[in-house]
Each structure stands twice: as C-alpha cells, then as structure tokens.
Amino acid sequence: MRAIIDIGTNSVRLLLAEKDDKDEWKVLKKDLRSSRLGEGMTDTACIGQGARERTLQAVEGFVKEAKEAGADEIFAYGTSIMRDAGNGPDFAKLVEETTGVKVRILSGTEEAYYSYIGAAGTPGVLTAVVDIGGGSTEICMGFGTDVGMCHSFQLGCVRCSKQFDTTTARGLSMLKKHCFELFRTTDLMEYIRNVKRWIGVGGTVTSLAAMIQKLDVYDSEKVQDFVIRQENVTEALKKLSAMSYDERCRTKGLMPERADIIVAGIAILDSLMEYLALSEITVSDRDLSEGLLDADVLVPNEPK
Structure with a gap:
C-alpha cells in the first residue's frame, strides 16, 4: 500500500492506494485537513508559527493513519507555499525530523x-x-x-x-x-x-x-x-x-x-x-x- 501526503497552501491531503490484479492503482481512501499553511500569504511572506504547528499536526496525524492502515510506502510533497516561502525548506526539514517522512518540494x-x-x-x-x-x-x-x-x-x-x-x-x-x-x-x-x-x-x-x-x-x-x-x-x-x-x-x-x-x-x-x-x-x-x-x-x- 502506498500513501501520498500532499502539503498544500490551504490544506493537507492524504491518499491511500494499492495495486490491483491488473497492476493499476486502486484508491482506498482520501482525506483532507484544512491547516492553511499559507495563512497571510504574499509573494514575500514566510510561513507563520501557527500555520507551521497546525500543518505539522495534520501531517503527523496522516502519517500515523497511513501506518495503521498498513502503508509500507509513505511519500510527502510540498507545493506552492513551500517553494515560495523563504522558510519552506526549513519546514520540510522539520516535518522529516518529526515524522521520519521526507518531504519533496515540487517545482511549478x-x-x-x-x-x-x-x-x-x-x-x-x-x-x-x-x-x-x-x-x-x-x-x-x-x-x-x-x-x-x-x-x-x-x-x-x-x-x-x-x-x-x-x-x-x-x-x-x-x-x-x-x-x-x-x-x-x-x-x-x-x-x-x-x-x-x-x-x-x-x-x-x-x-x-x-x-x-x-x-x-x-x-x-x-x-x-x-x-x-x-x-x-x-x-x-x-x-x-x-x-x-x-x-x-x-x-x-x-x-x-x-x-x-x-x-x-x-x-x-x-x-x-x-x-x-x-x-x-x-x-x-x-x-x-x-x-x-x-x-x-x-x-x-x-x-x-
């Protein structure tokens, strides 16, 4: 089973899926938590402390849920706010240190x-x-x-x-x-x-x-x-x-x-x-x- 955790500007999303008999992905569950990581977002804004804490809690919850569901692969990705904010990479590192799951920040x-x-x-x-x-x-x-x-x-x-x-x-x-x-x-x-x-x-x-x-x-x-x-x-x-x-x-x-x-x-x-x-x-x-x-x-x- 594979878990995808999408850390977005507005929400954190979880997707759980596994391969079927035809070697195609079958989605088992999708979930979302609005943590508003991009709260107060401008072209120069950094991620605020409150947004960091809410989002980290959401990611931790999804990592735990994925493991309890039996996921043997967990991948996490960051999008717009994490690539634009000056402290985006620092937050990605914090997520990895806290959950053990590395966050890959996607380019546009x-x-x-x-x-x-x-x-x-x-x-x-x-x-x-x-x-x-x-x-x-x-x-x-x-x-x-x-x-x-x-x-x-x-x-x-x-x-x-x-x-x-x-x-x-x-x-x-x-x-x-x-x-x-x-x-x-x-x-x-x-x-x-x-x-x-x-x-x-x-x-x-x-x-x-x-x-x-x-x-x-x-x-x-x-x-x-x-x-x-x-x-x-x-x-x-x-x-x-x-x-x-x-x-x-x-x-x-x-x-x-x-x-x-x-x-x-x-x-x-x-x-x-x-x-x-x-x-x-x-x-x-x-x-x-x-x-x-x-x-x-x-x-x-x-x-x-």
Missing part, C-alpha cells in the same frame, strides 16, 4: 505535470488540465504523457484573497485584471487552438461543482466528470461575492473552511475561461495526489 512545472497525469491519465485527445490551488494555478497541456506545455502562475485562492478585496466589485475587477496580465506572459492562446478537452481540478472547481448540484454531503462520484459552463462560473462569482461570510458558510456544497477563499478561486477560474473563451470545463476529483502515485517512476518531460 512538476506540480502542473502530476496534476495533469492524475486528472487526464493518458488520453487519446489533446487535453489541458487546470489546477487552481491555494497559492498557485497550474496549466498543463498534452497528448498522453507527451506534454507540450506546463506553466505555474502565482495565482491561488489563498494568495489572491490576501492580495485583493474580493468583497467589492473594484477588488474583483483588479483581481481579474491581474489574472489577465499574468496569462498574457505565456503562449496560452497559441496552445489552446487544438485542445479538445479541458479539465479542472482542485478545491475551487470541485466545490463549485458541489454547489451547483447543491450537495448536502460531498460526493466524488457526482463531482467527477461534472461539466461547468462559463455562465455557471460568472453567476456563482456574482452570487458568492455578494454574500456575507456566514451566508457562504451555510451554502450547500461549500465547506465552511473554504468560505473565505472561494470567491478568489472562482474569480481566477472565471478570468481563465473568459481569457481563453472556454464555454465549459469538466471537473475531476482525481488530481495531483493520484498523479503523484507514480512520481517515483514518472519524470515530467520539459515542455516543448
């Missing part, structure tokens, strides 16, 4: 690649995967494992909630303008022409899928392959940005721990779909964690 390209593998698999059509996280947003396009583009933007629901006032029309306008400016720094428009399949992963899009369906309890089967249309995104952004924090906490399909950052996440998705003129995007509950199951043998190829 690696994070984009493994999110793509986890969500898209090895498709027979040109596919793009968009992963909106707490500290960054990754876009990876490819055909099977042949990747043509991987890019990581410093756009995330935690990061942008700190940088912009998402409770006002002016603040949202500034955030969307910021998104457009970052998108223009890449060759996104050149790559999208022939993309047949767009997939969205991460807490923002899975939460949006759950909210649109008004799910009382999160159901991965109902979220997987759910199609979100552009008008759904724009409508949700308008509705949620006008709500109070308490009202968002009571919204069906939205976890209360995400109520303060969901508007920024949806604004990023809305900006991307508007910029690329995407009419719809398909949601995947499978993402970075699933892609990391074979990270020890898969090596992301450099984008062309």
